[in-house]
Amino acid sequence: MKLIFRTLIVLFLSAIFFIVYLSYVGLETKKFNNEIVKKIKKIDNNFELELKEIKILLDPFKFRLHAKTLGTKLKNRDKIIEIENIKTRIPIRSLFQEKFLIENLEISSKLLEIKDLISFGRALYNNPEFYILDKIVKKGFLIADVKINFDTEGNIKDDFQINGFVKDTKIKILKKYEAKNINFVFSYNKNFLNIKDTKLFLNESSLSSK
Secondary structure (H helix, E strand, O other): OHHHHHHHHHHHHHHHHHHHHHHHOOEEEOOOHHHHHHHHHHHOOOOEEEOOOEEEEEEOOOOEEEEEEEEEEEEEOOEEEEEEEEEEEEEHHHHHOOOOOOOEEEEEEOOEEHHHHHHHHHHHOOOHHHHHHHHHEEEEEEEEEEEEEEOOOOOEOOOOEEEEEEEEEEEEEOOOEEEEEEEEEEEEEOOEEEEEEEEEEEOOEEEEEO
């Protein structure tokens, strides 16, 4: 009986240590890379994702795993977008089910040149809008955070959000109008675009708006 009791105590303490370790330190793995790539391809099948190892942390109270990877590259042909990090939540129950599910994706970009972003968009969708943007935008930078949620079937919900800011941007329309030093914060959700804290120079006139 003593041996059984000691064995149970050791197993219990080992389990507690393992849970605490996963909750605060975590572990790195490539096990979920393919699943994250599949979710990104649901946004657009032309996307290629270069993922490094993913760090996993356990949330024992909500029975889910928090996964995060750094230094990701989003590719389409010869065009590349630098991703700062990708985060996702994985229900623990889905690890034991035939259909693997993740609850969401949170994608944060690095500081991107807007011209590079337009070129990336044109490689995906060669439509007139991107052509016009490519002609009128002369320079500028953008950082964005994209939040995407999935339903219980793994499909993308229509409540995705994009938040970010644009800085030091220059636009030239015809020969008469030039807007430079354009800076603003933006958010996009369900076809609604909100822009605030806008500052720019239109020709030589300084403009600003909340």
